Amino acid sequence: MKKILLGFVSVLLIFAATTTRAQDKEVLLKAHIRNFEMAGIEVKIKILEDAAASGAEEFGPLYLQALDYVLSNTALIPEDGRLRQMVVLAADQIKESAYATARYSLWNVFEADQDIMLRVSVLNSLGIVGKGDPAISQELNRWLDAQNNFFNSGKNPDFQVLAACIAALAEIGDPSSFPAIFTAANIGYPGEIATLSKNALMEIKGDLDQNLKSIIKDQPIADKKTALVMALEHEGLEDDRKAEVAEFAMDMALHMGLADAGQRAIAREIRFEAAEALMERKWSRATPLAIEHFDATLLEYEKGVSTKNSFIGAIATLGSMGSHEAAVRLTQYLVLLNSYSESGMRVDDRIILALVNNLGGLGDKVAFDDLMYVGYLNYTSQIKKAARKGLENLKW
Numbered sequence: 001m002k003k004i005l006l007g008f009v010s011v012l013l014i015f016a017a018t019t020t021r022a023q024d025k026e027v028l029l030k031a032h033i034r035n036f037e038m039a040g041i042e043v044k045i046k047i048l049e050d051a052a053a054s055g056a057e058e059f060g061p062l063y064l065q066a067l068d069y070v071l072s073n074t075a076l077i078p079e080d081g082r083l084r085q086m087v088v089l090a091a092d093q094i095k096e097s098a099y100a101t102a103r104y105s106l107w108n109v110f111e112a113d114q115d116i117m118l119r120v121s122v123l124n125s126l127g128i129v130g131k132g133d134p135a136i137s138q139e140l141n142r143w144l145d146a147q148n149n150f151f152n153s154g155k156n157p158d159f160q161v162l163a164a165c166i167a168a169l170a171e172i173g174d175p176s177s178f179p180a181i182f183t184a185a186n187i188g189y190p191g192e193i194a195t196l197s198k199n200a201l202m203e204i205k206g207d208l209d210q211n212l213k214s215i216i217k218d219q220p221i222a223d224k225k226t227a228l229v230m231a232l233e234h235e236g237l238e239d240d241r242k243a244e245v246a247e248f249a250m251d252m253a254l255h256m257g258l259a260d261a262g263q264r265a266i267a268r269e270i271r272f273e274a275a276e277a278l279m280e281r282k283w284s285r286a287t288p289l290a291i292e293h294f295d296a297t298l299l300e301y302e303k304g305v306s307t308k309n310s311f312i313g314a315i316a317t318l319g320s321m322g323s324h325e326a327a328v329r330l331t332q333y334l335v336l337l338n339s340y341s342e343s344g345m346r347v348d349d350r351i352i353l354a355l356v357n358n359l360g361g362l363g364d365k366v367a368f369d370d371l372m373y374v375g376y377l378n379y380t381s382q383i384k385k386a387a388r389k390g391l392e393n394l395k396w
Contacts (some may be wrong), residue, residue: 029283032062036069041082047090052274054293062098063090064381067105070356071289074112078085082115088121095125100278103129106141121163137174144180163196170200178204178211179219186226209241216249224252227272232277239281247286254292268300274312279313286324294318294329304308312354319358322386327364330355335368341377353383360390368394 036047048066051059066092066395070083077083087109094102103126110122123140130136144165148156164182169177178201185197197317204211208231215227231237231245253270256263278286297314300306318326334355356374359367367390373388 011067021305021377025056028056029058029061033058033065035152036062036065041080044080045086045089048086048093052089052093056098057097060094060097060101063093063097063099064091064102064105067094067102067109071105071108071112077113084115084118087118091121091125094249095128098161100131100133102128103133103136107136113238113381115242116158116160119158119161123161123164123168123387128173128389129169131172134174134176137169137172137176140172141167141180144169144177144184148183151187151189151286158177159193162189163193164198166193166200170203173203173205175211179215180205182211182215182219182223182227186223197388198272208237208247210371213248214243216252220259221256221263221270223250227268228273232273242277243281243286246274246281247283247289248280250274250286250289250293254289254296266326268306270309271296272313275313275317279317282320282325284321284323286316286323287321290314290317290326291329298333301376308348308350312350315351315354315358319361322362324364324366327359327362327366330362331361331364331367331370334359334374336368338370338373338377341379348377349380349383353386356386356390360386360393363395365394365396 011382016345019138032047032051036044039047044066048063051062065085070077070087072346073083084093089175090102091106091109093099094106105127106122106129106134110119110126115118126136126140144162147162147165150157162184166181169181181200185194185201188194189197201211202208216224219227228245228249232242234242237245250272253267253274256267258264258267271293275290277283278290292327294314297306297311301308301311315330318330325375337347337355341352352374356371359371371387371390375384379387
């Protein structure tokens, strides 16, 4: 019984001590807040320094009070460096204590003054206390977009502040930040900023392939191409994911309906890049798109817009699909070339050879009659040999 009573008393003493400490901290905080309100600016700074030196995490409201004091005197900031000193002190401690209630005042101070040290301190703090708040992410995204546009116009932003913003967005990791950081990574910033931006992209929440698809879907066409290349070159992305991004990019490039010649040229580059990726991965799911790409490239080749190599690549992409539909489309084209040859028209040896080889690789019996007919026409011995080999590969 005595042991039980002693245990109960111990619990009461611990509870009382904890409550007393909590009350002491609350009293201390209220005293600092009251003293800050009454003091002149020099003493205000000393009060903040004293609170910071204590290492206590409960002084968040005091640091917020300091920010709001500066915000009520923004006109004086350029003339009185002590106000900036106050912001840096408060922002650093808000970061240390993760006092999220201060996040909007931090952002308002950022917008109120252009000082580099002040802005970097604020951004470092926002990277911690802005997590989970879409409004803060949107403001930072908006500011980064503005800096990207500023740089794109031929002017240099403050790179130190820019780097702090990108680092803050990476720390927050909100998916909405991916487009702005993606632009920063590829717009031509100096090496350190570009590297920081590319690393920051990996910190953004969500799957990388989905984030890159959002760039391909919504961003300017030059960014679409860059996003596709990034997906295909990224070592951490599985082959199936890369193929899905390539398929998505091919779909977009085929159906954008662009009027501008320069943009159409980039769309063709996207198609050729995507087609090669689909071919390497034998992504048969993309057969309908591969057929559209083949038709578009054929038309472009006939008009002199696309090269012979590009058209042969389109044939190879269809040949890699391993599908009956791909074999049907290539056979249809073989029928056309055979008719050209029979009527005395010249048929390009490289193209007919690529066509015959890919039909042989597909091994679909739909090509039987037309591969056999190759042997009766005025083709080279190499092409006829390829046709015979293709016939041997057909599956029945």
